[in-house]
Amino acid sequence: MAQLLQTQITGSLTDTGSLIISGSQPVQLPILISGSSVDPELITNQFWFDSGDNYYKYSTIGSYGVGAWSQGGALITARNGLAGAGQQTAAIVFGGSTPTVVACTEEYDGTTWASGGNLITARLNLAGLGTQNATLAAGGRTPTIVSCGEEYDGSSWSTAGTLIQARRSAAGAGTQNAGLVFGGSTPTIVTCTEEYNGSTFSTGGNLITALNALAGTGTQNAGLAFGGNTPSTSDKTEAYDGTSWSAGTHMITARYALNGAGCQNAAVAFDGNVGGTTSTTLTEEYDGTSWSSAAAMIDALRERGGAGTLDSAFAAGGESPVVACTEEFSRPYIPPFTTTIGAWTAKTSIITARASGGSGGTTSAGWIAGGNVAPSSTALSCTEEYDGSSWAAGGALITARFGPGGAGTQNAALLFGGYNGTQRSCTEEYDGSSWSSGGNLITARERPGGGGTQNAGLAFGGSPSAVEEYDGSTWASGGSLITGRNAVQIGCTGTQNAGLAFGGTPAVTCTEEYDGTSWSAGGALITARYFIAGAGTQGAGLAMTGYDGSDALTVTEEYNGTSWSSGMAALTATSVGMGMGTQGSALIAGGDDGTNAFANVYEWTDPTVICTGTYKCYLPGGTCAFFNRNTCVRCLTATCTQI
Numbered sequence: 001m002a003q004l005l006q007t008q009i010t011g012s013l014t015d016t017g018s019l020i021i022s023g024s025q026p027v028q029l030p031i032l033i034s035g036s037s038v039d040p041e042l043i044t045n046q047f048w049f050d051s052g053d054n055y056y057k058y059s060t061i062g063s064y065g066v067g068a069w070s071q072g073g074a075l076i077t078a079r080n081g082l083a084g085a086g087q088q089t090a091a092i093v094f095g096g097s098t099p100t101v102v103a104c105t106e107e108y109d110g111t112t113w114a115s116g117g118n119l120i121t122a123r124l125n126l127a128g129l130g131t132q133n134a135t136l137a138a139g140g141r142t143p144t145i146v147s148c149g150e151e152y153d154g155s156s157w158s159t160a161g162t163l164i165q166a167r168r169s170a171a172g173a174g175t176q177n178a179g180l181v182f183g184g185s186t187p188t189i190v191t192c193t194e195e196y197n198g199s200t201f202s203t204g205g206n207l208i209t210a211l212n213a214l215a216g217t218g219t220q221n222a223g224l225a226f227g228g229n230t231p232s233t234s235d236k237t238e239a240y241d242g243t244s245w246s247a248g249t250h251m252i253t254a255r256y257a258l259n260g261a262g263c264q265n266a267a268v269a270f271d272g273n274v275g276g277t278t279s280t281t282l283t284e285e286y287d288g289t290s291w292s293s294a295a296a297m298i299d300a301l302r303e304r305g306g307a308g309t310l311d312s313a314f315a316a317g318g319e320s321p322v323v324a325c326t327e328e329f330s331r332p333y334i335p336p337f338t339t340t341i342g343a344w345t346a347k348t349s350i351i352t353a354r355a356s357g358g359s360g361g362t363t364s365a366g367w368i369a370g371g372n373v374a375p376s377s378t379a380l381s382c383t384e385e386y387d388g389s390s391w392a393a394g395g396a397l398i399t400a401r402f403g404p405g406g407a408g409t410q411n412a413a414l415l416f417g418g419y420n421g422t423q424r425s426c427t428e429e430y431d432g433s434s435w436s437s438g439g440n441l442i443t444a445r446e447r448p449g450g451g452g453t454q455n456a457g458l459a460f461g462g463s464p465s466a467v468e469e470y471d472g473s474t475w476a477s478g479g480s481l482i483t484g485r486n487a488v489q490i491g492c493t494g495t496q497n498a499g500l501a502f503g504g505t506p507a508v509t510c511t512e513e514y515d516g517t518s519w520s521a522g523g524a525l526i527t528a529r530y531f532i533a534g535a536g537t538q539g540a541g542l543a544m545t546g547y548d549g550s551d552a553l554t555v556t557e558e559y560n561g562t563s564w565s566s567g568m569a570a571l572t573a574t575s576v577g578m579g580m581g582t583q584g585s586a587l588i589a590g591g592d593d594g595t596n597a598f599a600n601v602y603e604w605t606d607p608t609v610i611c612t613g614t615y616k617c618y619l620p621g622g623t624c625a626f627f628n629r630n631t632c633v634r635c636l637t638a639t640c641t642q643i
Contacts, residue, residue, distance in 0.1 A: 064311045064331035067268070068295045069283070072314065072326035073112040077104050080319035083128030083137060083172070084259070084305030088312040088328055090132040092116065092152065093305035097124040098322060101142060105152070107132055108314065108326070117156035121148050127181045127216075128305070129172035136160065136176045136196060141168040145186060149201070151176055161200040165192050169257075171216030171225060178220040180204070180240065183211040183228060193240070195220055205244035209236050215260035215269055217307075222264040224248075224286070229256040233275050237286070239264055249290045253282050259306030261313035261329075264288060268310045268329060271318065273302040279320065283329070285310060298327055342556070342567045342606035347587070348390050352382055353599035355592040358406030358415040358450070359578035363587050363603060364388035365410040366580040367430070370418060372402035374592035379420035383430070385410055386587070391601075395434035399426050405450030405459050405492075406578075412454040414438070414470065417462060419446035427470070429454055439474040442466070449492025449501055449534075456496040458514070461504060467514075469496055479518040483510045493579075498538040500559070505530045507549045511559070513538055523563035527555045533579030535586035535604075542567075542583045542604065545591065547575035552593040556604065558583055571602055 075093070082096030089110035096102055103122035106113040119137060126140030133154035140146055147166035150157045163181065170184030179196035182204075183189075189212040193204035207225060214228025221242035228234045233256055237248035251269065258272025265288030274280050281297040301318035308314050313329040350368065357371030357380070366386040372379055379401045383394035401418030408414040411432035418424045425444035428435040441459060448462030457470035460481060467478035481501065494500040497516035503509070507529050511522035529546035536542045541559035545552065552575040556567035570588070577591030577598075586604040590597065 066295065067283075067285070067311070067329050067331035069297045069327045069329050071298060072110075072316075072328045073108070074326060075113050075316055075324040076106055076115060077102065078322050078324035079104075079124075079317050080303040080322050081124030082303075082305040082317050083126045083140075084307045084314070084316060085128045085130050085135045085172075086132040086307055088308045088314045088330070091307065091314050091316070092128075092132045092135055093316050094119055094128065094135070094137060094152070095123050095126050095140060096305070096317060105157070106316075108316070110328075113316075113326070116154075117152070119157050120150055120159065121146065125168040125213075125303075127170045127172035127184070128307075129174055129179050129181075130176040134176040136172070136179050138172065138179075138181050138196075138201075139163050139167050139170050139184065149196070161196065164194055164201050164203060165190065167192075169213040171214045171228075171260075173216045173218045173223045174220040180216070180218075180220045180223045182207055182216060182223070182225055182240070183214045185212040189230060193245070204242075205240070207245050208238055208247060209234070211236065213256040213258075213273075215258045215272075217260045217262050217267050218264040224260070224262075224264045224267055226251055226260060226267075226269055226286070227255050227258045227272060233273075237291070248286075251291050252284055252293060253280070255280060255282070257302040259304050259315050261306060261308040262286075262310035266310040268294065268313055270297055270306065270313070270329065271301050271304055271315055277320070279318075295329075299323070299325060342558070342584075342604050344556075344568060344571050344602050344604055346571065347601040347603045349599040349601055350384055350391050350589050351393060351599075352380065352384070353597040354380055354402075354590045355576040355578075355597050356402040356447070357578050357590065358404040358413075358418075359580050359589065360406045360408050360413055360450075361386070361410040361580050363581045363585045366587055366589075367394065367410045367413055368578045368580075368589050369394075369397055369406070369413070369415055369430070369435075370401050370404050371578070371590065372597070374597040375595060377402075379418070383435070385432075386589075386601075394432075395430070397435050398428055398437060399424065403446040405448040405462070407450040407452045407457045408454040414450070414452075414454045414457045416441055416450070416457070416459055416470070416475075417445050417448045423463070427475070438472075439470070441475050442468055442477060449499075451492055451494040451499045452496040458494070458496045458499050460492065460499065460501055460514070467519075469516075478516075479514065482512055482519050482521060483508070493534040493536050493541050494538040500534070500536075500538045500541045502534070502541070502543055502559075502564075503529050503532045503546060507547070511564070522561075523559070525564050526557055526566060527553065529553060529555065531575035533574075533577040533588045533591070535579045535581045536583035540583040542579070542581075542586050544579055544586065544588045544604065545570050545574040545577055547594075552591075558606070567604075567606075572598065572600055574598065574600075 079096035091108035094105040103119040105116035123140035135152035147163040149160035151160040167184035177198035182193040189210040191206040194201040211228035218224040223240035233254040235251040235254035238245040255272035267286040279300040283294040304318035306315035311331040316326040354371035369383040381397040381400035401420040404418030413430035416427040423444040425441040427438035443466040445462035451458040455472035468475040499514035502511040509524040512519040532546040533544040539561035552573040554569040557564040574591035577588040584606040
């Protein structure tokens with residue numbers, strides 16, 4: 001086993017640059033015998049030693065971890081012998097028996113089932129394939145064995161082409177316009193395969209083995225059949241190439257009345273009957289060559305409706321007895337080898353170099369206003385707006401000043417306090433084009449921290465220090481900060497009812513959290529400082545650069561609602577910069593080093609997305625990656641949808 005015997009490696013990116021290794025905790029790397037010709041898509045390790053060519057390597061392609069089953073939303077109608085199609089977050093089931101034969105259709109969004117249009121012909125043991133909005137139902141029994149086909153458009157079923165061979169308990173694969181139905185019984189168990197072109201069925205290549213109550217998945221030209229009975233319980237696997245079937249590796253456990261999901265080279269088989277009246281919780285995964293055991297299901301059932309992918313499948317209903325439960329199979333996404341801390345990149349400079357301005361908004365819709373050009377104390381009135389790529393001039397402030405507090409969005413901004421020869425109490429509101437006067441602060445001051453929105457603003461600290469809340473027209477006194485300090489450019493972010501204050505003058509580490517009434521102590525900054533640029537929320541804050549009383553700093557720290565952690569250093573030592581955005585995506589614009597004002601703009605990007613509250617996180621394409629009902633979820637390369 002190769003060992004990387006240190007925990008930190010730094011140095012330049014050139015082959016002649018320096019290399020510094022520090023730390024003592026050994027990191028053991030897996031050894032893979034692959035050589036230089038290894039297919040990177042087959043590598044699931046993110047960082048490894050390749051004994052084939054004696055190189056350390058890392059993966060640039062993500063993979064999926066070990067799958068597990070979890071309980072999903074219950075069906076409206078408990079039943080067995082139903083068919084399923086679609087994806088875990090866009091599923092459909094139809095038909096079945098309660099034990100009365102039913103025509104009902106239900107659609108699933110990954111959380112709950114809703115009623116859809118009824119089948120024209122009520123039946124059970126039918127084949128199903130396609131998507132939630134383009135489904136095909138074929139065959140089955142009423143209890144008489146039928147050949148009828150029906151197509152679903154997301155709301156109602158219409159008559160489709162009929163099977164050449166009427167049968168029950170066949171398997172389906174493919175899409176509504178390129179479908180595949182194979183096996184089943186007439187009641188004689190058959191080998192026949194039929195292909196559907198969106199209007200009619202035609203004869204395809206026969207299965208090698210006549211199979212009934214089998215599972216199927218894949219496409220019309222790359223289908224997969226597995227399990228079933230002959231009538232003996234079968235473990236056979238067969239693959240279809242659009243013309244003929246070929247034998248694959250046998251399943252680990254023979255069974256029938258099972259379900260499957262995925263594609264020909266990445267499939268999952270689950271539930272079913274292993275003989276007699278014994279149902280199973282067994283799950284197996286297929287890689288195109290062999291089957292391997294996977295996590296067991298929660299309930300031992302058979303004759304369920306199921307579909308999806310190897311990484312995200314579902315099973316609903318089933319027996320014994322007839323049930324309404326749903327289970328979801330998910331394999332967590334493991335992103336490719338990458339840094340898991342944020343990084344800084346240079347962006348388009350602001351038009352007017354400055355420091356100590358007000359700011360707010362996001363990295364795609366940000367704003368700055370006012371400020372001064374060091375070492376001059378001349379106050380500025382100019383406003384600039386950022387669209388994610390460039391800065392444009394906005395409407396000028398009514399009152400030029402530096403050291404104001406800022407809050408709100410690009411089209412609904414709030415700016416208050418500041419200094420232009422005297423401490424100011426005036427407040428201004430921005431509508432995306434021009435500033436108008438708002439209610440004055442109770443306490444005139446410079447360099448207050450700011451948070452919230454135009455109609456629910458928060459001003460705290462400053463010189464002199466005070467806390468005030470804004471309702472869109474007037475300011476009212478709020479709860480006092482715990483630590484009295486001349487909060488010169490106190491680090492600030494959050495909202496009126498969830499504010500975050502950090503640092504201040506003299507250089508301190510204290511952090512305080514506001515709940516709309518009073519302040520409480522939070523985790524201390526790692527580096528004491530003031531003149532800090534802030535971004536994010538109370539539970540996911542970002543403290544950027546600052547001044548320690550002697551020098552401008554490059555320090556970046558992230559707050560998780562409890563403690564601060566170090567992030568990658570900023571590209572330029574800066575103080576009195578203007579911050580905006582979130583912990584995952586922020587900007588720092590301008591600032592100075594005590595002598596010169598900067599026009600530089602730097603963007604902070606953290607590869608993790610912070611989700612607060614109750615969220616389901618999906619990868620692009622809708623695959624559920626992580627789910628946590630009670631706590632924040634950190635998702636890599638994912639989007640987060642609140643539920």
